[in-house]
Amino acid sequence: MRLLTTLRKQLRLFSLILILAAGWVDAAEKTPQSVQVTIRTILAENKGDEFDPKLKGMEQQLKPLKYRSYRSLKDEGQIVPWQGTKSFEIPGGRSLTVAPQDFQNNRIALKVRLTERDKPVIDTTVTIPNKGNFILGGPPHEGGTLVLSISASAQ
Amino acid sequence: MSECERVQETMGRWLDGEMPLGEGESLRAHVTHCAECGEAQRRLEKMQLALKSVLVVEPPAIEFQPFWQAVERRIQEKRSWHEDWFDWARGLFTAPRIAWAVPLAIGLLLVLFSADGWRFGSSRGSFASVESIDAYGRSVALLRENESKTTVIWLYQDQEDENEAADDSAKTAPAF
Numbered sequence: 001m002r003l004l005t006t007l008r009k010q011l012r013l014f015s016l017i018l019i020l021a022a023g024w025v026d027a028a029e030k031t032p033q034s035v036q037v038t039i040r041t042i043l044a045e046n047k048g049d050e051f052d053p054k055l056k057g058m059e060q061q062l063k064p065l066k067y068r069s070y071r072s073l074k075d076e077g078q079i080v081p082w083q084g085t086k087s088f089e090i091p092g093g094r095s096l097t098v099a100p101q102d103f104q105n106n107r108i109a110l111k112v113r114l115t116e117r118d119k120p121v122i123d124t125t126v127t128i129p130n131k132g133n134f135i136l137g138g139p140p141h142e143g144g145t146l147v148l149s150i151s152a153s154a155q
Numbered sequence: 156m157s158e159c160e161r162v163q164e165t166m167g168r169w170l171d172g173e174m175p176l177g178e179g180e181s182l183r184a185h186v187t188h189c190a191e192c193g194e195a196q197r198r199l200e201k202m203q204l205a206l207k208s209v210l211v212v213e214p215p216a217i218e219f220q221p222f223w224q225a226v227e228r229r230i231q232e233k234r235s236w237h238e239d240w241f242d243w244a245r246g247l248f249t250a251p252r253i254a255w256a257v258p259l260a261i262g263l264l265l266v267l268f269s270a271d272g273w274r275f276g277s278s279r280g281s282f283a284s285v286e287s288i289d290a291y292g293r294s295v296a297l298l299r300e301n302e303s304k305t306t307v308i309w310l311y312q313d314q315e316d317e318n319e320a321a322d323d324s325a326k327t328a329p330a331f
């Protein structure tokens with residue numbers, strides 16, 4: 001009898017802990033109000049050996065591209081409302097439109113569209129870790145190649 | 156039994172002071188005049204002295220005052236947080252508490268494993284993943300770099316674009 005009472009008490013406590021844990025997990029998945037999107041535009045070239053000191057934190061990410069020099073052209077950050085859209089001007093008459101789509105498991109899905117002289121170049125949806133980034137590269141610019149680092153942070 | 160035998164037999168009682176006064180006095184008078192009994196008395200006294208020095212030992216003086224002072228200090232002193240914590244932690248491993256700690260650990264593991272990140276492995280959580288891509292007829296390369304956990308989408312310029320951007324003599328193919 002005493003054992004049964006003890007077990008019942010322990011089960012009640014255990015259930016309470018499970019409910020609290022589930023609540024915590026659920027709270028962590030709340031949709032953010034907005035997303036801070038930052039676009040860093042880099043010009044990669046095979047002339048010279050310059051590595052822009054502004055890009056110091058990105059050395060490891062740029063290394064696989066195997067260009068000889070990297071120069072930061074522009075850094076632009078905007079707060080994009082949830083399910084909203086913001087455009088970023090990219091050198092060479094280009095424009096990058098970013099729209100947050102989804103937020104799950106601390107990962108943000110971004111719909112990204114790059115246009116050049118109003119013609120679409122690429123449409124992609126990429127899911128990145130919160131406060132993480134991905135790289136979109138390839139468009140030619142001033143004798144080099146544009147490399148865009150697109151990062152997002154839920155607010 | 157001769158007088159000397161009787162005296163030597165009762166000499167122990169006399170030396171221990173257990174003999175009545177009158178009897179003791181007559182024994183003393185005999186010992187004073189009898190050389191043999193005097194010798195027996197000295198032997199007995201010597202032996203008694205030797206025994207006393209071995210058997211009767213003074214107990215060492217114990218200082219109880221510092222002991223009680225230390226006890227009082229321990230009672231009055233405030234316990235530190237880590238001593239309290241240690242006692243609490245030790246209590247966790249006693250039978251009734253450990254009984255619910257086991258299902259609690261199982262529950263926490265279930266919560267952790269039910270999270271999406273665990274289902275798909277840790278690599279999914281740290282990499283960017285490309286859900287869809289449309290490059291409008293252009294060639295695209297996808298690169299995942301493990302060391303820096305970087306995902307790269309690389310656009311190849313097609314011939315038409317290259318002609319349009321004739322002054323761009325850039326190398327547009329990815330170098331990786």
